[in-house]
Amino acid sequence: MSSSPQDAVTTLISAILQLVLQQDQQLERAMSQVFSLHKPTVAQQAQTVAHCGALLRRLNAYQALTGADQSLSALIAAYFSQVQSTANAQACWQQLSAPVQDGCPDWLEQLGQAELGADWPAERAALAQAAPRYIRVNKLKASKEQLQQALAQAGIQSQPVHGVDTALQITSDGALFQSTPFKQGWFEQQDAGSQLVAAALPVKPGSRVIDACAGAGGKTLALAAAMQSKGRLLAMDVEQWKLDNLQQRANRAGAANIETRLISSSKTIKRLAGKADYLLLxxxxxxxxxxxxxPDAKWRAPIRLAELQQLQQDILQRYSKMMAVSGELLYATCSIFPSENRRQIDLFLASRPDFVLLSDQQISPAVTGFDGFYYAHLRRISELY
Structure with missing residues (x-):
């Protein structure tokens, strides 16, 4: 007898969780490995992604509901019992503390309270929810209206996002990355908050722009579109494979002004002193x-915040020398913790009178529904400091 679709999804969930929880693999890599092996349908993939994310966002809560039986099968059963909202499951759920209901490990609860105080419970609750699905229209190739129409023809519904000019929220299921608009480079998947960060650096066509921590390149591609693919956009990172992936994405997007460069040593940065009109860090x-x-990141080792803060300040101090006088710098994080955000900027400015702060913004998941980001917009006003 063949298994039911639900049985197939449960098998996929179990295989992914085994890799994540027992072999310490990252969730995205585990899903890719399992999907490659089992070849599930698009619908099964979508269901599996949704269930794995929901389970891992509140992992400690479902572990608490299993009691003494901490097996994967018991964990998955506890999750589906809660999803089905049985009376017994609801009663057990109400006995859990608010941090556990929100899937918050003890170390994160302590850190969140220390960083955000009374604002932490709302942010914690927001981070326990499923993230909406946002895309950025690539205006090098299409307008927002053209993209919406093309997606609708592919059976994918979307709606504009208030306050984010380039964003659409995907409101239906569908094979987004198998659609013709994606293959043609009309959009990239990017959170609306991330799009706000990229838009905060007022690049212009013909500018000299450096994205010095480019990573996967989402913001690099957004900058290229804002520059109308005119001028020089140098994307830099310490990992070549990320730059290789970025180049492939740039080719699909028609972003011809992107040049990638590996940061192989401190000399790579020094050679670019004073070269940038705009710099994204x-x-x-x-x-x-x-x-x-x-969500799997919560169940690994606690964040080494002190080490990250030292690295952030080091990057600010060294990489900012790539700025030309009168140039503008955008410091950004995907953090909601003040010690990584405004406090880093205050520390930087205290030692660098050649920079002034123009504006900054904390993007709050609890307030906006977007992912959490911070940016500070600075200008270099002199060469000496």
Whole structure:
């Protein structure tokens, strides 16, 4: 007898969780490995992604509901019992503390309270929710209206996002990355908050722009579109494979002004002293603002915040020398913790009178429904400091 579709999804969930929880693999990599092996349908993949994310966002809660039986099968059963909202499951759920209901490990609860105080419970609850699905229209190739129409023809519904000019929220299921608009480079998947960060650096066509911590390149591609693919956009990172992936994405997007460069040593930065009209520093951080998208991160070792803060300040101090006088710098994180955000900027400005702060913004998951980000917009006003 063949298994039911639900049985197939449960098998996929079990296989993924085994890799994540027992072999310490990252969720995205585990899903890719399992999907490659089992070849599930698009619908089964979508269901599996949703269930794995929901389970891992509140892992400790479902573990508490299993009692003494901590097996994967018991964990998955506890999760589906809660999803089905049985009376017994609801009664057991209400006995859990609020932090556990929100899927918050003890170390994160202590850190969140220390960083945000009375604002932490609302942010914690927001980070326990499923993240909406946002895309950024690539205006090098299509308008927002053209993209919406093309997606609708592919059976994918979307709606504009208030306050984010380039964003659409996907409101239906569908094979987004198998659609013709994606293959043609009309959009990239990018959270609306991330799009706000990229838009905060007022690049212009013909500018000299450096994205010095480019990573996967979401913000690099947004900058290229804002520059109308005119001028020089140098995307830099310490990992070549990320730059290789970025180049492929740039080719699909028609972003012809992107040049990638590996940061192989401190000399790579020194050679670019005074060269940038605009500089984006999307620095390594705790990722506290994007935990709902990366829920497995909560169940690994606690964040080494002190080490990250030292790295952030080091990048600010050294990489900012790439700025030309009168140039503008955007410091950004995907964190909601002040010690990685405004406090880092205050520390930087105290030692660098050649920079002034123009504006900054904390993007709150609880307030906006977007992922959590921070940016500070600065200008270099002199060469000496």
């Amino acid at each position: 999307d620095v390594p951080c705790s990722g506290s603002g994007v935990l709902r998208r990366n």
